Amino acid sequence: MSTLSDMLKWQNALNQNLLLDSIETKKAFSKYKLNNGDYFTYGYGWHIKDIDKVSTREHGGSIFGFKTMAVYIPGEDIYVVGFSNCDCNSPTQVVRDIAELTLKTLKQ
Numbered sequence: 001m002s003t004l005s006d007m008l009k010w011q012n013a014l015n016q017n018l019l020l021d022s023i024e025t026k027k028a029f030s031k032y033k034l035n036n037g038d039y040f041t042y043g044y045g046w047h048i049k050d051i052d053k054v055s056t057r058e059h060g061g062s063i064f065g066f067k068t069m070a071v072y073i074p075g076e077d078i079y080v081v082g083f084s085n086c087d088c089n090s091p092t093q094v095v096r097d098i099a100e101l102t103l104k105t106l107k108q
Helices: 004-015 022-028 092-107
Strands: 046-051 054-061 066-073 076-082
Touching: 004 046, 004 066, 004 076, 046 092, 054 092, 066 092
Parallel strands: none
Antiparallel strands: 046 054, 054 066, 066 076
């Protein structure tokens, strides 16, 4: 279980290479090409995706009736976190929507 403040500390520690050195951080947030030519977009627990062709790092989870989702856009230093105290509603889509809206607002 966590708080918004803790999640921000976590993200800042990742950004400052306090948890992983820069080499391991690069590995964690890279897509890998498989032998068949497809790309594997899940690295060390993070989904490596994009919103409107802008790279994102995404991670979610759930435990005992709670769900969470976080989207980080490294190129813009945008970090959106959503918490739900009901395991019946995932915050994934709303968090991605907020991240996308924030990104679009910056581009205007």
